[in-house]
Amino acid sequence: MVNDDNARAGGEFEELSMISPQGAPLRVKARFGPDLPRLVRPPAVGRRVQFEDDRAGLQVRLPEAESGNETAQTAIEAETAAVLTVHRAYSGTRYSGLFPVPIGYDINAAEPFIVYAAPRGRSVAALAQGVSTSQQRVIERDLVLAVRLMEAVGLVHQGLVPAAVRWDDHGIQLWDLGSVTHLGRPRRPYGIPPYAAPEQRHGEGLTDARDALWSVGQIMHQLVTGRPGHPDGPSADLPAHPSLAQTLAPVFAPRATDRPLPGTLLQLLMPGAGADFPAAAQPDPLDPYRRDFDAAMRRKRSSLRRAPLPPPPSAPPPAQPWYGEPRPPADTGEATSTWLYGGSTVHDPETAGTERGGYR
Template sequence: MEPEPLTFVTPEGDEVTWEVEAEPYHDPFERRLTLVVQGARLVQRRVPRAAGREREYLYDLLENEARMGARLLARLRRAYPPELPRLMGYSMDAEEPFVLLSDRRGEPVSRHFGALLIAEQRALQASLFRAVRILAACGIVHRRIEPGTVRWDGASVLLTDLGHATLAGDRRLRLGEPPYACPAQREGTGHASSADDLWSAGMVLYRTVTGREIAGLPDFAAAPALQPIHDVFSGSPPSAQEVLNRLRVPDPMQSIPVEQDLKLEEGRAAFDQARKARRDPDAVERTAVHPVKEAAPQEEEPPRPPWARWLPLAVLVVLLVVLWVVTR
């Protein structure tokens, strides 16, 4: 593999060029890269020209992957968790736009259906609910937790594909199929919630641990290791943190404080501005020429004393009395 230059924008908003060695595209949407100097491995996800012409929504998914990755970086800057992909950079203005992510590890859990030992089943549960808990703390709902997006390396999971993710509280859009998408998400009713991801994670765990096809709600009687998640499909599901407590796993957010990194927030704002420019260049130009000014705060009038409301009437009575005396 011959080294080639790769120019992109970092999550902080800086444009850089790295020398990389790229594997051939076995998948037109993805390939692995090796940094020539550092030797680190990355994953490049892109939208090929032909695919973009036929399915423009692929650009939206790629942009959303970058936005959600930047949001995670801005909030988890001190200790980024191994369960989530790390955004390394992006280029949305390229002829074939792409995002760069940390290298993938492990294999899809579909390769382990019904083959995990009891200890591995517990570790899989703990790691997957750690990922859900961290996403929830960052206000993100993944929406596509299924066997194809959950990877397992024998010790921990890697939850991939944030292209369909949304913010908690946003209106639900119809997405997913049974059994992995919850009914409300499939129907597009209500607002996105971390409970949606709990349902999906529970289904993935049941399918992986038991190896059984899922028809309707799972029966946990034959899966003792899954008793801690027996109620994730109920009308009042527990939180991911509660599930971790049942598994005797520490809350990861105790050691991963959620906070804002101003530099990363600036980079994310620049990304959103560039995205807006591609979709409506005229709107961005209008904003630049005629920036929207915030209304100046109006000072509140000091409260009037109670007698002030009767002062006009008293003045009127005095005038009438004076007029009556004069005219007599």
């Protein structure tokens, strides 16, 4: 059945061809809802999917009008790669419920897309000061665990904000893998304060898994206090919240090298964790050559594409996004986009991007 906040798609059923996460051709009958605002980072769009067997899903796709947009094409390819990497590493394990579940994808379609199983729960953006201390501990632990699991496959989530984190009685589910990049790549200006770490926002140094730990701390600060934290270091009110300061005080260090490693913090929150997943990945020395190859392939694909179609007539967007809750724009003094997950107006062409249960 569809969750209460996941209304059914309308229209007639049609055949949808895609590739399963295991790489097999897959054909299903599905019908689609309208494009919805602030669901994913533009120019990609999102819409509800209902399958003939009554399962619900979410499709993220790149409109055909953007077929000549190399940056957008690269972004959806990178999101697909990140989602499949995480899914193939942890599907069937006790950690699988922490991440979105891909159903299928087709990057070579006229409108490249990914289809996910429907999100679980609701975003933690709606839970500020509305959870118990025990629930707070579960969310905190799950977030650090998700950061550590992504580090283990060489990925770092750059877009951790409250609306990207779903929560229900089974724990969290971490979305927006389109804001993922590779461990050890040069940082590029990305994200909004206070959720993005200072070095990440300024594009300084190399991407580090501890960038995401800063974001975890800021999400938990918002959840516990109901207020955003300090964008460049610990908030003055941190000592007044011992349940937060006791475990997460070190993650508010302005520089990544002064924060604990995800594995170290996880051992504090979840002793004995990590025995059944790989050691933290190291930056890949061949990564620059792979990026050169990917760039060459993108140029080749671009040369084969027909000219982009003119934009469709504008239409008023639906009044309310179905996935997550809207977040007021941050008062940063800079122009920012209005998509759900935050992120800066800088697009990084190299950034990457329901099962229930969990590991308890």
